[in-house]
Amino acid sequence: MEQTLSILTIEDEPLIRQGIVNYLEDQGYTVLEAGDGQEGLEVFRRDKPDILLVDLQMPVIDGFEVLDVVQQESPETPVIVISGVGILQQAAHAVELGAWDFITKPIEDMFIVKHAIQKSWERAMLVQENKKYREKRKRHTEEIHEQKS
Amino acid sequence: MNRSPESSITILIIEDEMMIRTTTAAYLEDNGFSILEAANGREGLEKFRRHKPDFVLVDLRMPELDGFDVLKAVTKESPETPIVVVSGTGTIDDVIEAIRLGAWDFITKPIHDMSIVEHTITKSWERSLLLQENRQYREYLEDEVYKRTREVKESEAKFRSIVQTAAEGIILIDGDGSIISWNQGAAKTFGYTEKEIIGQSVEKLIPERYRGGHTHALQYLQSIGINNHTGKNLELRGLHKEGHELPLELSLVSWEASDTNFFCGIVRDITERKKAEEEKSRLVAAVDQATEVIVITDKDGLIQYVNPAFERITGYSYQEAVGQNPRILQSNKHDPEFYKSLWDTISKGQVWQGHIINKRKNGTFFEEEMTISPIRDETGTIFSYVAVKYDVTHEIQMEKQLRQAQKMEAIGTLAGGIAHDFNNILFAMLGYIEILKDMAPKDSPMLDYLLQIRKAGVRAKDLVRQILTFSRQGEQSLQRVIAAPVVKESLKLLRSSLPTTIDIQENIFSPMTQIMATPTQIQQIFMNLCTNAGYVMRKGGTLTVELVEVELDADFAALHDLKKGRFLKLSISDTGDGIPPEIQDRIFEPFFTTKPQGEGTGMGLAMVHGIVKNLGGTITVSSTFHQGTTFDLYFPAIMNPKKIPALTESNFLPQGKEHILLVDDDEMVIKVEKVLLEDLGYQVTTATNGPEALEIFHNTSVPFDLVLTDLTMPKMTGEQLAQELTAIFPQLPVLLTTGFNEGLNEASFKKAGIRALLAKPIEQKKLADTLHAIFHSPDNN
Structure with missing residues (x-):
C-alpha cells in the first residue's frame, strides 16, 4: 500500500526537506513538497495527499496552523509533525492538538520517518476499518430490529 | 491522542538498568498504569507468563536473555500483546531488527522526556484496542455472514427440493434461450434428463412450426421488461424428446440479472385435461343433438341446463328455462299424489321412470316417457338430477289415430250391415206404395196417406244412404x-x-x-x-x-x-x-x-x-x-289431368221398348223393379233364381236385349249367371243390382261381362239413364 501513498512534506529547511523527499521517493511513495505553510496548505487542498509531514517551526504559517486547518478540513488525514530535539514540549503539544505522531530533528535515521508514516497509515486504516465495521454492525443491528418488528 | 490511560492497564517493564527502570515505572505509575518490573529477560518472561500483562516494555540490550529473545517469545506466545522496545541511540539497526521481529514501536535512550514513553505506549495500546475491536467486529460479521449463508443455503436446499420434486416442469432459461435449470417434472413432461438438456436451447422443446413465434415472443418479452407478463397462463404445444407434441399450460416469470433477463417457465402437461375437455365437449354435443329432451336440475330441482330438444318440444328457450322449477311444464293432468311420489322416489336416490303429460309454453299438452336419475357427489350426497325425456305425443297420436280408425271401421261395418237389410225392407215398402198409388182411386184420401208414407220412406232412404256413405259402402262411380x-x-x-x-x-x-x-x-x-x-x-x-x-x-x-x-x-x-x-x-x-x-x-x-x-x-x-x-x-291429386266434359243433368226419363230379363230371389223386389221397368216402356220377363233364368233365356220366343240380375242369390250368384250368359252371347249386356256392394270385384265383373252396377233401392232416374246409355252406346250393336 505504500506504493500508492502520497505524502506531502512541508519543511522550510531545503536540505532536510530534500533528504526526506529523496528517501521517501526511494521507498516508493508519491511525494509532494512545500517550502512553507502557505504553499503546503495550497498543495494539501489541491492534491489531497494521504499523509502530511509538517515542520512545526516555520515562518508565516507554522506547523500548528497547518495542523489546525487539516484537522478541520480532513480530520482523518494523518499529520506527523517534525520538531527539534530541544523543543520536545512543542511536539507533545502538537500531539495533544491532534498530531498523529512526531519526529525529532536532527533525524537520526530515515527509518524513523518511514516507521512513523507506516504506523500512522496503519492506524488510519484501522480507524477507517473500525468505522466501517461500526457502521456495518449498526446497520445490521437495525436490520435485525426491523425484521423482528 | 489524548486518551487517558486505562487504570487497569498492566505494563511489564523489563530493563536491566535499575535507574531507568524505576524512573520509568514511577512515571507510569503516576500516570495511572499498573507496573510489573523485571531486571532481566529471564525474569521478564517468567513474569510475562505468570501475570499476563497487558503491555510489555523491554530493553533490547541486556545480559543473558536479551530483549530480542523476549520479543521473539512474547510475539510467539501472545501476538496480540503490544510490545515496545527500548534501544540506545545510534543503534537504529537494533530497532529495525526488533520491528522485523514484531515489536510494535520503539523508544530511544536516553529518554529525554517521559511523555515520549507515555505517547508511545498510548499509541500502541490504542492500536491494540483497534485491532481487538476490529477483530471482534470482523468475527461478529463473519459469524453473521456464516449464519446468513447457512440460512440461504438451507432455504435454497428447501426450494431446490420443492422445485425438483414438483409435478410441474420448472424450467429456467437465460436471455439467450439456453436452459439453465431443469427439474424432474420437466424431465417427466419432455423426456429429457437434466444432463441431456442443460445448456441446450429451449427451442428443442418447441415444435418446429412454432419456433419463429417463440423467438419473437422472447424478444418481445425482453423488450417490454420484466414481469409485465407474469401471472398469465398460456396454452401452447410442446415437443417431447420422442418427437410427439403435447398440449401444455405455461406460466412465465422473469427477472433481471446484471446484464440479462432470466425466464422461468412453469409447465404443466394438460393432455389429460384436454382429453377431458374433448370428452366433455363430445358429451355436450351428444346431449345437445339428442332427440331426447335432457334436463339437469340442482338438488332443489331448479333447472340448470336444458338441451335444444327441450327448447324445440316445450317452446321454452334455454334462457327462459334455466333457474326455473320444472313445474312450469306442469299440466295438472295428474293429481298431486303423482308429483309427490315422483319427488319421494328421486329424493330417496332412486330412479323414477314413467309417463307424464306436460304443458308447452303455448298451453298445449304433450306426453313424455321420462326417466329421472339422481346424481351423487363422491360423498354420496345428491347434488343434481338428470331427466331424460322422450316425447311420445306422436306415438300416442298414432295410437289414437289407429284406434279411432278401427273404431270407425267397426261402426261402419255394423251400420253398413244394418243399412243393407234395412234398405231391402224399405225398397219393398216404397215399391208397393208406388203400386198402391196407381191402384188408389183418384179422389180417395188414401192417395194422400200413401204420399205421406212415401215421404217418410224417402227420408228413411236418405238416412240409409247417409249411413252407407259414412261406412263407405255407398255407390262409387268416381x-x-x-x-x-x-x-x-x-x-x-x-x-x-x-x-x-x-x-x-x-x-x-x-x-x-x-x-x-x-x-x-x-x-x-x-x-x-x-x-x-x-x-x-x-x-x-x-x-x-x-x-x-x-x-x-x-x-x-x-x-x-x-x-x-x-x-x-x-x-x-x-x-x-x-x-x-x-x-x-x-x-x-x-x-x-x-x-x-x-x-x-x-x-x-x-x-x-x-x-x-x-x-x-x-x-x-x-x-x-x-x-x-x-x-x-x-x-x-291426379297427376295427369285430362280435359273433362261438362256435366249435364236433366229430369228427363229416357224410355225404351227392349226385352229385359229381370232376376231376383226376392219376389217383392221383382215386383217393384218390374213396375219401374214397365213404367219406362220396357218388356219384362222375370225369374227368381239363376238356373230358372238360364232356362227362360234359352227357351224364350222373344230374345232378350238385356239381363238385370241381383248379385246375391241362392244356387247361383248374379256374377255366375252373367258368366254363363255372356259365354254364349258375348254382346249381351248384363246389369247387376246390389244393396250392399262390399267385396265387389269390379275387374271380375268386367270379365263376367257385367256392364254396370246399380245400388238398391234402384232409383228410376238412374235406371232409366243407365239402360238408355247401354242401348244407345256406339259399341252396342
Whole structure:
C-alpha cells in the first residue's frame, strides 16, 4: 500500500526537506513538497495527499496552523509533525492538538520517518476499518430490529 | 491522542538498568498504569507468563536473555500483546531488527522526556484496542455472514427440493434461450434428463412450426421488461424428446440479472385435461343433438341446463328455462299424489321412470316417457338430477289415430250391415206404395196417406244412404273432377244461406287440380263443413275456404295412412269457439252431435269422414279454444289431368221398348223393379233364381236385349249367371243390382261381362239413364 501513498512534506529547511523527499521517493511513495505553510496548505487542498509531514517551526504559517486547518478540513488525514530535539514540549503539544505522531530533528535515521508514516497509515486504516465495521454492525443491528418488528 | 490511560492497564517493564527502570515505572505509575518490573529477560518472561500483562516494555540490550529473545517469545506466545522496545541511540539497526521481529514501536535512550514513553505506549495500546475491536467486529460479521449463508443455503436446499420434486416442469432459461435449470417434472413432461438438456436451447422443446413465434415472443418479452407478463397462463404445444407434441399450460416469470433477463417457465402437461375437455365437449354435443329432451336440475330441482330438444318440444328457450322449477311444464293432468311420489322416489336416490303429460309454453299438452336419475357427489350426497325425456305425443297420436280408425271401421261395418237389410225392407215398402198409388182411386184420401208414407220412406232412404256413405259402402262411380269450380259453386249457394255477419274468405290457389270423386261428394262435404262453421259463428265471424295443392311428407302420410305425394288440400276455417280437446276425437263418429236434441242427426261429419276416406284422402281438425277451428281435407291429386266434359243433368226419363230379363230371389223386389221397368216402356220377363233364368233365356220366343240380375242369390250368384250368359252371347249386356256392394270385384265383373252396377233401392232416374246409355252406346250393336 505504500506504493500508492502520497505524502506531502512541508519543511522550510531545503536540505532536510530534500533528504526526506529523496528517501521517501526511494521507498516508493508519491511525494509532494512545500517550502512553507502557505504553499503546503495550497498543495494539501489541491492534491489531497494521504499523509502530511509538517515542520512545526516555520515562518508565516507554522506547523500548528497547518495542523489546525487539516484537522478541520480532513480530520482523518494523518499529520506527523517534525520538531527539534530541544523543543520536545512543542511536539507533545502538537500531539495533544491532534498530531498523529512526531519526529525529532536532527533525524537520526530515515527509518524513523518511514516507521512513523507506516504506523500512522496503519492506524488510519484501522480507524477507517473500525468505522466501517461500526457502521456495518449498526446497520445490521437495525436490520435485525426491523425484521423482528 | 489524548486518551487517558486505562487504570487497569498492566505494563511489564523489563530493563536491566535499575535507574531507568524505576524512573520509568514511577512515571507510569503516576500516570495511572499498573507496573510489573523485571531486571532481566529471564525474569521478564517468567513474569510475562505468570501475570499476563497487558503491555510489555523491554530493553533490547541486556545480559543473558536479551530483549530480542523476549520479543521473539512474547510475539510467539501472545501476538496480540503490544510490545515496545527500548534501544540506545545510534543503534537504529537494533530497532529495525526488533520491528522485523514484531515489536510494535520503539523508544530511544536516553529518554529525554517521559511523555515520549507515555505517547508511545498510548499509541500502541490504542492500536491494540483497534485491532481487538476490529477483530471482534470482523468475527461478529463473519459469524453473521456464516449464519446468513447457512440460512440461504438451507432455504435454497428447501426450494431446490420443492422445485425438483414438483409435478410441474420448472424450467429456467437465460436471455439467450439456453436452459439453465431443469427439474424432474420437466424431465417427466419432455423426456429429457437434466444432463441431456442443460445448456441446450429451449427451442428443442418447441415444435418446429412454432419456433419463429417463440423467438419473437422472447424478444418481445425482453423488450417490454420484466414481469409485465407474469401471472398469465398460456396454452401452447410442446415437443417431447420422442418427437410427439403435447398440449401444455405455461406460466412465465422473469427477472433481471446484471446484464440479462432470466425466464422461468412453469409447465404443466394438460393432455389429460384436454382429453377431458374433448370428452366433455363430445358429451355436450351428444346431449345437445339428442332427440331426447335432457334436463339437469340442482338438488332443489331448479333447472340448470336444458338441451335444444327441450327448447324445440316445450317452446321454452334455454334462457327462459334455466333457474326455473320444472313445474312450469306442469299440466295438472295428474293429481298431486303423482308429483309427490315422483319427488319421494328421486329424493330417496332412486330412479323414477314413467309417463307424464306436460304443458308447452303455448298451453298445449304433450306426453313424455321420462326417466329421472339422481346424481351423487363422491360423498354420496345428491347434488343434481338428470331427466331424460322422450316425447311420445306422436306415438300416442298414432295410437289414437289407429284406434279411432278401427273404431270407425267397426261402426261402419255394423251400420253398413244394418243399412243393407234395412234398405231391402224399405225398397219393398216404397215399391208397393208406388203400386198402391196407381191402384188408389183418384179422389180417395188414401192417395194422400200413401204420399205421406212415401215421404217418410224417402227420408228413411236418405238416412240409409247417409249411413252407407259414412261406412263407405255407398255407390262409387268416381270420375275426374276439377274441385275448384265445384267448391266455388257450392260457396255461391252457401252465401245466401249464411247470415251477413259472417265474412267469407275464398282463397283458391289451385284452380285446376283434378281429383277422383263425384261433384256430389265434394258438394256434400263442403256444405256439411260450411254449415257447421256457420252454426258455430251464429254471432258472426270469418269463414275461410282455401284450396291448395300440397306435397305430403312421409311422416304425415304415414300417420294418416296415405300414399305420399301431391294432394289437394281443402281447408275450411271458422272463428268460432273451438272444439273442446276432450271431444275432438269423437266428432267424426256417427250420431255424435253437440247440437240440441232434434237439431242435428250427428251424421254430417261422419259422412264427410266416410267420403274423404272413400276418396283415398284424410281429414284433420285443429282447434284452439276461443279462436276457431280448421278442418283440413286432403285428396290425392291426379297427376295427369285430362280435359273433362261438362256435366249435364236433366229430369228427363229416357224410355225404351227392349226385352229385359229381370232376376231376383226376392219376389217383392221383382215386383217393384218390374213396375219401374214397365213404367219406362220396357218388356219384362222375370225369374227368381239363376238356373230358372238360364232356362227362360234359352227357351224364350222373344230374345232378350238385356239381363238385370241381383248379385246375391241362392244356387247361383248374379256374377255366375252373367258368366254363363255372356259365354254364349258375348254382346249381351248384363246389369247387376246390389244393396250392399262390399267385396265387389269390379275387374271380375268386367270379365263376367257385367256392364254396370246399380245400388238398391234402384232409383228410376238412374235406371232409366243407365239402360238408355247401354242401348244407345256406339259399341252396342
